[in-house]
Amino acid sequence: MAVSPPWPQPHHQPRSPSKTNLASCFVAAAFLILLISTVAIVFFILFRPRDPTISVSAVQLPGGFSGGNGTVSFTFSQYAAVRNPNRDAFSHYDSTLQLVYGGSQVGFMFIPAGEIGGGRTQYMAASFAVDKLPMAAGGGSVEMESKMRMKGRIRVLRFFTHPVETVKGCRVGVESRDGSVIGFRC
Known part of the structure; x- marks a missing residue:
């Protein structure tokens, strides 16, 4: 069964x-x-990729400060450090330093193209002549603005590039009688 x-x-x-x-x-x-x-x-x-950083360490008017007929002429110098925080190189080109007074540009300089290695800092000194800057009668202090612009590209993993641009602006106080720098603030 x-x-x-x-x-x-x-x-x-x-x-x-x-x-x-x-x-x-x-x-x-x-x-x-x-x-x-x-x-x-x-x-x-x-x-x-991160943008490079600019730090301005000093601004000087090294000698040659002369005035007459309500204008002054001098040489402007700025010392800065540009740090590349990336692992690969930062190639900069079309970089400038300009000096602005009263809303108009009174001095200008191209910064030569170059390359800053990964994690490195490059120190830069830039000087240019400023001719016939109008000054108010009676002396006193004058405030100008310097603008440093670094433009370029950063390599990423040696094959790719990333465009970057960083700007640093500083206000510079100058004694109009003798050209001494009273102070600067960035």
Whole structure:
């Protein structure tokens, strides 16, 4: 006598190979998307290009300060340090230093193109002549503004470049009688 089980037996049908392959492709695609996203996030955190920083250490009017007929002429000098906080080199070009008085440009100089290595600081000195700057009668102090602009590109992982531009402006107080720098604020 044959005894039948008290519950019905399930019918096992083997999965078709196409469904198994499709599921494997979805799992592989999800893994690749997760891996690429992780690499992109790590790349962005570790190799994100940052703008260089400019710090002005001194401003001078070294000799040659002369006045007459309500105008003065002098030589303007500025000393600055440009720091590249990135891992790769910063190539700068089309960089300038200008001196502004009363809303108009009274002095200008191109900064020669160059390259600052990753994590390095380059010290720069720039001087140019300012001719016939109008001054108020009676002397006193005069306030001018210097603007240093560094423009260039930063290499990222030696293959990609990222354009950057950084500007540093300083207010310079000058005694109009003898050309001594009273102070500067950046």
